[in-house]
Amino acid sequence: MIVQVRDDFDLGKIAESGQCFRFKPHEGGFRIVHREHRLFIRKEEEERFYLDCTEEEYEKIWRSYFDLDTSYAGIRGKIDKASDPYLAAAAEAERGIRILRQDPWEMVITFIVSQNRNIPMIRRSVEALCTCAGELHEDRTGQPFWTFPGPERLSRLDRETLLGPCALGYRWKYVQEVSRRAASGSFMTECLEKMSDSEAMEELMALPGVGPKVASCILLFGFHRLDVFPVDVWIRRVLDEEYPQGYDRGRHMPYNGVYQQYLFAYSRSRAERKAGLAKEL
DNA sequence: AGGCAGGTTCTTA
């Protein structure tokens, strides 16, 4: 089916934004796995996207997954160019990023796995966790794909699998312990839903392998808490270099997390351009 | 070859 989207929606930018690790480039678009669903999506022309699903499935699954009922143009529009020119430039350059509504449990494990690693390594580990412990499905073209494993199945993986095929390194213990807690019911993502942002942060940071950065990412990407502002090395650099007098989060409520994504992507794309130039010389 | 990568934890002062 064809879906018309008038709002910011750039699949490539979303795929590179570091919020999702199961976007696979395919025939000019992306294959995406979300829960037990798989989608192929491609931009056809301005504001028009082809999705290989039924209208019903789009309404039930994908419309919400892509958060298409939120106006990111509107959120960008709240930035005051005069008082914050850097953020305004970042948002303009990175227009098209959205915050997906991904599975909370998958985000918990994914961001524990992400610590101290780069995107390709995270992708590899996440994919391996799926093939080692997820459920095998077939998409409508007959292609096999694996779901992200729930706590029960994940907690059954042994040390050798977590360390070998999944290449988790020292993080294997975190993944094992957290999935055991979730399987036993002592940790439940559902409980976080009704908590405030700061209460949920505390709860998440009580898990082994979860510090402030990982907890923030889990809340922003797994619970759609759009005001949570993850600070990683890239953002640290931006804040130090561009906001020496301090970055006013109060003024950017309740969308600090969305703006963080613009700042993050902008910082990285500028670093890449710089690296590219250096290489040419 | 040694440092570093989208961080956390453990150890020291």
Place this chain on the structure above:
DNA sequence: TAAGAACCTGCC
């Protein structure tokens, strides 16, 4: 409470 080292692993 605040710096500093260690941690798996792959990549330049």
